[in-house]
Amino acid sequence: MSLTPQFMEALWVRKSFAAAGHTVLVYDYLLTLKDEIRYIWNAPWTPVKILFLLNRYGNLIGQTFIRLEEAGLLAHNSEEFCQRFAVFTTCFMFLSTVSIHITVLVRAWAIWGTRKIVTKILIWSYVSYILFVVIASAYSVNAGHCRSPLLFFHVVIR
Numbered sequence: 001m002s003l004t005p006q007f008m009e010a011l012w013v014r015k016s017f018a019a020a021g022h023t024v025l026v027y028d029y030l031l032t033l034k035d036e037i038r039y040i041w042n043a044p045w046t047p048v049k050i051l052f053l054l055n056r057y058g059n060l061i062g063q064t065f066i067r068l069e070e071a072g073l074l075a076h077n078s079e080e081f082c083q084r085f086a087v088f089t090t091c092f093m094f095l096s097t098v099s100i101h102i103t104v105l106v107r108a109w110a111i112w113g114t115r116k117i118v119t120k121i122l123i124w125s126y127v128s129y130i131l132f133v134v135i136a137s138a139y140s141v142n143a144g145h146c147r148s149p150l151l152f153f154h155v156v157i158r
Contacts (some may be wrong), residue, residue, distance in 0.1 A: 015070060022067045029060055048106060062092040064101040
């Protein structure tokens with residue numbers, strides 16, 4: 001199978017943007033590490049602190065793992081590795097997005113005064129959003145619009 005120059009150029013552009021994004025992520029981490037040590041590491045353990053640390057370090061580690069694979073440093077010539085990596089990438093993207101959304105929801109909840117009605121609205125809105133994403137992803141896989149890595153949702157739905 002021959003790859004077209006347009007495909008190779010698009011692949012190069014995508015990898016370049018991914019590398020640039022990862023560089024900004026690491027740079028941001030280094031810029032804010034001093035404040036994190038001062039305000040987060042010495043603070044008591046709470047669900048918000050745990051969520052923050054999981055979001056911060058989970059994303060940093062996951063993105064690094066994905067960039068290493070894209071650079072060919074984790075590459076294997078096995079179909080099993082590719083399948084497992086596709087599942088890992090899908091799960092990582094989903095969990096990363098969920099953790100970021102929950103962090104924003106907790107901030108909004110705190111800003112709006114932690115009232116019960118606000119809590120209910122935020123929870124129901126987020127649950128509705130997640131259900132929509134899962135159903136739309138499953139439909140897309142079943143309709144043949146997407147192959148991998150969203151195959152994970154196909155397995156979850158069945």
